[in-house]
Amino acid sequence: MFINYLKIAFRNLRLQRTYTLLNVVGLTIGMAGGLLIFLFVRYHLNTDRHHTNFDRIYRIVLDLHLDDGSVEHYPEAPLPMAKTLRTEYPQVEQAAFLASNRSLTVSIHRPGQAAPAHFLEHDGTALVEGEFFQIFDYQWLSGDSKTALREPNCVVLTKSWSRRYFGTSNSIGRTLELDHKLTATVTGIVADPAQPTDTHIGLFISMPTIRQLDPDFNVNEWGQLNSPYRLYCTLKDNASATAKQVEATFPDLSKKHFGDVAHVFQFHIQPLADAHFDVDRVGGVIRPSLLWSLELIGLFLILTACINFVNLATAQAFRRSKEVGVRKTLGSSRGQLARQFLLETSLIVVMATALAMLVALLCLPVFNQWVHIQLSFRPDALLLLFIGVLMGVVVLLAGGYPAFVLSGFSPDASLRGKLVASLAGGYSLRKGLVIVQFVVCQALLVGALVVMKQMSFIRQTDLGYRKDNVVIVNLPTAEERSWEAFKNDLRQYSNIKSVTLQYRPPSANVMNGGSFKFGAKKDWISFPVRERLADANYLETYNLQLVAGRNITESDSIREYVINETLLHKLGFRDPKAILGKRMQYYLSSVPLPIVGVVKDFHQKSLHDLIAPCFIASYPAMYKQVGIRMAGGSSEQTLAHIRSVWQRLYPNDVFEYEFLEDQLERFYETETIISTLVNTFALMAMAICGLGLYGLVAFTVGQRTKEIGIRKVLGASVASIVALLSGDFLKLVLVAIGLASPVAWWAMSKWLQDFAYRIEIHWWMFALAGLLAIFIAFLTISFQSIQAATANPVKSLRSE
Secondary structure, three states: OHHHHHHHHHHHHHHOHHHHHHHHHHHHHHHHHHHHHHHHHHHHHOOOOOOOOHHHEEEEEEEEEOOOOOEEEEOOOOOHHHHHHHHHOOOEEEEEEEEEOOOEEEEEOOOOOOOOEEEEEOOOEEEEOOOHHHHOOOOEEEOOOOOOOOOOOEEEEEHHHHHHHHOOOOOOOOEEEEOOOEEEEEEEEEOOOOOOOOOOOOEEEEHHHHHHHOOOOOOOOOOOOOOOEEEEEEEOOOOHHHHHHHHOOHHHHHHHHHHHHOOOEEEEEEEHHHHOOOOOOOOOOOOHHHHHHHHHHHHHHHHHHHHHHHHHHHHOOHHHHHHHHHHHHOOOOHHHHHHHHHHHHHHHHHHHHHHHHHHHHHHHHHHHHHHOOOOOOOOOHHHHHHHHHHHHHHHHHHHHHHHHHHHOOOHHHHHHOOOOHHHHOOHHHHHHHHHHHHHHHHHHHHHHHHHHHHHHHHHHOOOOOOOOOEEEEEOOHHHHHHHHHHHHHHHOOOOEEEEEEEOOOOOOOOOOEEOEEEOOOOOOOOOOEEEEEEOOOHHHHHOOOEEEEOOOOOOOOOOOEEEEHHHHHHOOOOOHHHHOOOEEEEOOOOOOEEEEEEEOOOOOOOOOOOOOOEEEEOOHHHOOEEEEEEOOOOHHHHHHHHHHHHHHHOOOOOOOOEEHHHHHHHHHHHHHHHHHHHHHHHHHHHHHHHHHHHHHHHHHHHHOHHHHHHHHHOOOOHHHHHHHHHHHHHHHHHHHHHHHHHHHHHHHHHHHOOOOOOOOOOHHHHHHHHHHHHHHHHHHHHHHHHHHHOOOHHHHHOOO
């Protein structure tokens, strides 16, 4: 019996090629989009879950409660807190401190090579306590996890980093030089970390080595905090009550080590499961709401494809009514007919699934470039389960209702040709489903327009300085005495307009700052001030505009300040000239120093954040970079000159540069991903809607062929017939636009709230998205309508 069902199913699908093709293509698009979204969501939800103790791993995070009532969130904790957790907290099984992404120059002396090979590392290096490997799972290929990082000048490499440095995966006992300051020995080799993970470290340096790398670092100082610092611990059980019990003691701990300002430093214990999604702190990757939104989009893509199937299947009901009547007359039960129709649906779904998997596999490299992660299409148990469940759901959603309708036809009515539309699935049902499809499509189109407009606003916003033609070069830390020589050599070149030594450019992810006093007040001001430390060429290089006073002068420490307009206003001044000569004392200086100038406000971070009170001052001990403004149109030649000067002055250091504009683009990586994904899925939704509409119009034209012929004989024009056929469908699109607009407005308003500086959502965005949807719908409808309207009426009426 099953073989017979299969033969009939293949025969029907072959006879109805257009119907089959439309359904297969629609389901393929929807399921391919669903598969890619599944891979993306699974990657993020599985981050670091391969660790055995994942449910018991926590990290300590910091909230700074400032006197002005604001709260700033940071992922860091101080080094001595790790020892406190290990020795004074019985609930804590293990704790380890990690200082990640320390920029280092690594030098390797290879056999047979006179000069050492140099590697400039920005990411993937960390100073760690040996207990780190008792918290996180790493496969040790060589060395002892308990002793490898116990002593100073010891490092552990991952397998790939060992090959990169030494050309072999077993480099135990080999040596490497760090920052030209010390020689370290490789005491362990671990396998590359399992993916996905947020801990991308290839070079682990023993924590005791910090005394040589950074002599000023105080290992007992609780106030020494920095955003790359992390403190992880494992609790003896994974009960949230235990975590709350540990956290309840943190206020007393802060009071012990921070005294009168303990209320400012509030530590919390955070599950590792939440760290990946905590975008309010440095290192957070993605908001959970974005994942759920993408899941919803994937569900809607599949739903719109299923709606296509239902619409086309119920529209085909009249054509198959006599088949149903004959089979019921010959003894077929309703259950047998339903199984027959579900089998046909299953065959279409199987074909669509195979094609969707192929499309997803082919699109995966491009998709990976868009989302900046490496997804793989390995057929593991979870992926196969998802595909199986997806197929089952699609078969039931797409085939269940049509099978129910078709198998329920009365044989008498079917054979007499007296079926009414309500028995054939209902014209009103198909209208409703078309509206649902275009609601989804319209919402995605509005979302795509809003995201594109916000991204355009971001790129065109005046940041308060010039970002074009500026190159950032990190300075070699061991060569401080020659920085001025490097700067002066560069300034001699005609294509270089200005050079500044700096800690960071005006806009940067790093936002150092602290407390300050102003005027004759003895108390610290209730809000912090942010710093931009640089030499006297900083304003010229970035074209920062003075609105009052003068620039800072060169000095070997902070001697005077130039402040921004926000700080001016927060201190209660309106006239910039009125604050000149007033004194402020920053925590880095021991005495009050004068304010000599006021600059126009500039953005210190991305447009997610408000412009903060800020000052510019000279402080050479903190300089890390050189900012170079080049003349336009000569970048390659200028970069070659900069490289030649570098290699002459710093032959043992790696030369690297980055354009400031590229740095700023990284502020909005997540938004760029969102924009690309929403645009892509909006196009996919439009394609699915277009295919479904094409099939429905084709069926409607077929049903009304004789009516169209009679109208033409009676003098109807082509335009009137096209309007007649298009009108009903375009009304549905207009209804969908009306329903989708408030939903899209609410969703995009919520998304825009993440930006301190954002666009307004205007009516024309909904109108433009609506016109686009109407245009695509009209284009789809017109193709069939014009074909029907221009057909010879004699052919359609011949049988009459």
